Amino acid sequence: MSNHRETVAVFSQPLDEEGRGFPVRRIMHAIDESLRRRLPLTMAGDALDGYMLEFYMIRAFQAGIPRHMWNPCYDERANTRSDAEAVARSLGNRDMFLWPERIYLVTDWWHMDRAATMLEGELKRFEDFYYGHSPIEVVRLPIMNAPHPGDQVIANERQGLRDYLDGVYGRRKVNDPLIHHADI
Numbered sequence: 001m002s003n004h005r006e007t008v009a010v011f012s013q014p015l016d017e018e019g020r021g022f023p024v025r026r027i028m029h030a031i032d033e034s035l036r037r038r039l040p041l042t043m044a045g046d047a048l049d050g051y052m053l054e055f056y057m058i059r060a061f062q063a064g065i066p067r068h069m070w071n072p073c074y075d076e077r078a079n080t081r082s083d084a085e086a087v088a089r090s091l092g093n094r095d096m097f098l099w100p101e102r103i104y105l106v107t108d109w110w111h112m113d114r115a116a117t118m119l120e121g122e123l124k125r126f127e128d129f130y131y132g133h134s135p136i137e138v139v140r141l142p143i144m145n146a147p148h149p150g151d152q153v154i155a156n157e158r159q160g161l162r163d164y165l166d167g168v169y170g171r172r173k174v175n176d177p178l179i180h181h182a183d184i
Contacts, residue, residue, distance in 0.1 A: 006102040007071065008034040008141075011083040011115055012045035012052050013108070027056045029143050030106040031063045037104065041065055042090065044073040044083040080111075080160065081169055084118040088126040091136075102137045108146035110154060114161040116140050121164065 010030035013023045027043070034041040041060055046052040053072045060070055073086035091100060103123075107115045116138050123136045156174055163169040 004040050005100050006037070006104065007040045007042045007100055008037060008104045008106060009042040009044065009087055009119070010056075010106045011080060011111075012043070012056070022052065022055050024059070025143060025146060026107060027059055029141070031060055031065065033104055033106055033141060034060075034065055034069070035063060039104070040069045040071055042071040042073060042087055042103070044075075044087050045080075046074055046078055049076070050074055079170070080115055081118050081122070081164065084115070084122040085126075087119060088122040091123075091126070100136055101134075102139055104139045104141050106141045106143065108149075109142040109144050110146065110149055110157060112140050112142040114157050114164070117161055118164055118169075 008030050010026050013026045030041060030043070033039075043053055043056045043060075053074055057070055057072060061067065071090055073083070073090045075082035075086040087103075103119065105112070105116055105119060120138050123138070127135065152175060159172070159174070160169065163172060
């Protein structure tokens with residue numbers, strides 16, 4: 001068992017943000033960070049029932065990240081909270097980690113507050129339940145050159161963060177212009 005005390009994590013992005021094929025902005029930034037820092041790559045989320053994670057693993061392999069350094073996390077609910085929960089759950093189930101001290105979270109600037117808050121919350125929940133270790137630091141690495149997703153998406157991000165903090169995330173109908181699930 002290796003004892004990595006840090007990992008780079010990325011949550012997948014909606015399908016239509018880049019207007020072509022599989023979205024790659026987030027995974028490529030995360031791969032670059034993983035290689036630069038020589039850390040495992042934790043990949044979460046999937047709008048394509050597992051196929052997007054397979055694509056991400058191919059990209060990681062092509063970039064030279066060894067297979068034993070991948071930590072793919074899949075939850076069929078495919079939302080930010082389930083991504084955060086899948087990452088937290090995976091840390092106690094992978095031989096590559098003792099309980100890590102730090103996670104470098106890669107996501108778009110407009111998604112970072114909600115994603116990081118949910119990851120911190122889910123890590124805390126799993127830390128208390130399984131581990132009893134000290135808190136994991138979530139270091140935010142926002143992608144600043146990500147395109148502006150539109151006012152509705154920004155409003156949804158803020159509302160989703162409020163709902164999570166209020167303990168009611170997922171109970172509200174959301175008018176979301178982004179495509180999060182593909183019909184395949």
